Amino acid sequence: EEPSVEEVVTARLLTDTPLPQTIEDVVWEETERFYVPLSGQILIQPRWFNPRVDAVWVQAVHDGQELALLVSWGDPSESPDTLWTEFGGQVVATMGSEDQGAATVSGTADQLVVQFPQELSEGQERPFFLQGDTRRPAYTWTWQSNVAGAFESIARGIGTAARQPDAEQHVRATAQHADGQWKVLFVRPLDTGGAEDLALTAGQAVPMAFQAWDGDNGETGSQGAISTWYFLVLGQPTPVxxxxxxxxxxxxxxxxxxxxxxxxxxxxxxxxxxxxxxxxxxxxxxxxxxxxxxxxxxxxxxxxxxxxxxxxxxxxxxxxxxxxxxxxxxxxxxxxxxxxxxxxxxxxxx
CATH class of the missing domain: 1.10.132 (Topoisomerase I; Chain A, domain 4)
Structure with a gap:
């Protein structure tokens, strides 16, 4: 049975506990997990009907200064994995014509993108969920299994992400692959002061979406798994x-x-x-x-x-x-x- 889906991911406010900086921190054992289903990207060519990642689990906490976001999902291999090369090639070879025939052979990196609007609108108007468009850009955090950390970008459509200058990079990330599962921890100040960064405010509903790729399943570019928009809400101090x-x-x-x-x-x-x-x-x-x-x-x-x-x-x-x-x-x-x-x-x- 599929877990229940909630539209709002609540980031618990930590008042007497330090913000977790590691995936193993005990804070995560006490933090609610939110289930976010993913599906293949079939709107833009080349499309993908056979994603390996069908869901992610999201946990979030903040301390009034920084946000910690832990994303977990099932993946049997840490791509690129040479042991999966032959199997990955067979997967790509069996893809039907509807997959556009553009999938690469296995050996590319696993990847995760956390996506937000670059700016919030008063009416909760959101960018196109495939990394925005020219009118409403998306602000993204990108993690790749073959690169340390993560980086921030501004995207105006899938495949158009422009990485911000190093001086404007504020998000930190650590990753762990164990027992057939990836866990990636993102940490970023609520307000970086950057002109192109989204400021996060307690109590405000911020649209958030996810995209994931399994490199050993032949996934790269527009061929991966995507979610629709959800909302991230940072908890506030309980009023007297x-x-x-x-x-x-x-x-x-x-x-x-x-x-x-x-x-x-x-x-x-x-x-x-x-x-x-x-x-x-x-x-x-x-x-x-x-x-x-x-x-x-x-x-x-x-x-x-x-x-x-x-x-x-x-x-x-x-x-x-x-x-x-x-x-x-x-x-x-x-x-x-x-x-x-x-x-x-x-x-x-x-």
Whole structure:
């Protein structure tokens, strides 16, 4: 069964732990993994219908200064691998005509590209997912198995990536191949100060895509595996309001409920004065409207709490989402109770 796919990759904020600089760091054992499926590049010639890499796993953390992005995927060989040369040639020879016949023989390097827009648009308009276009360029990190580290480029379409000058290179990368799997760790400052680099801001959704090549499978150039756009969101410090708002809201709800109950008791005769019976008849309609109004207000507050809860979960504030869900549930119960109680009181008082 294929793992579930989520559109948002959350980079956890580290507040009391150093940013991991190695693939073996224990931080990765505690960091959520996000599954990103890949498919063959079949839009631009020469196309590729037989990619070796069908998915990558992504983990991300940041410390407010730098981002660490760990990408893992299955690959049986560390290309170029001479032991796979004969097999790779057979793979290329069996490719059908739909693969354009342009695949190279095995022996090229494995490769991974992490892609972002060069600039973010207000409406989340994104570049073409195959490394951008002339109107909206892509900003890429490229790792290759036969070259140490990684490098930054600006691309205006697949195959057009222009490497930035050495003085403008800010991304660092380390790689490890073990047990039939590649792991590549990218580390880069959130804001490099470079004019052509994308600045990463906590809480902002940044489009992100991936491309991977297995050299021993005859993959190079436009013939590899690609993903669509996903989003990277850097976690933010938990606001104090997350801890203050829930108990305050619960206290106000309790106080409001006690006032409503007391008013209902006065209207029902528990604290009636001598002429209360006459006044009760005149104010029955007012009490009915008040009770229903309270119920509607509480249900409206429950809806608002639900919206806050959903926003909390979606932006990585699990504690915020949890507490607002609790408040929303209590408000919904109170609102329904007020409406039902008003209806019952109205029926029994006739």
């Amino acid at each position: 309001a997350v801890y203050v708002a829930p108990p305050v809201a619960l206290a106000l709800t309790l106080l409001f409920g006690l006032l409503v109950v007391r008013q209902a008791q006065v209207g029902s005769g528990m604290w009636q004065e001598p002429d209360a019976a006459a006044r009760a008849k005149r104010s029955a309609q007012k009490r009915k409207l008040a009770g229903m109004g309270v119920g509607v207000i509480w249900l409206g507050m429950a809806f608002g709490a639900y919206q806050n809860s959903r926003a909390g979960w979606e932006t990585g504030y699990a504690d915020l989402g949890f507490w607002w869900a609790i408040i929303g549930g209590l408000l919904a119960i109170a609102g329904l109770g007020a409406l039902i109680g008003t209806w019952i009181h109205t029926r029994t008082s006739k």
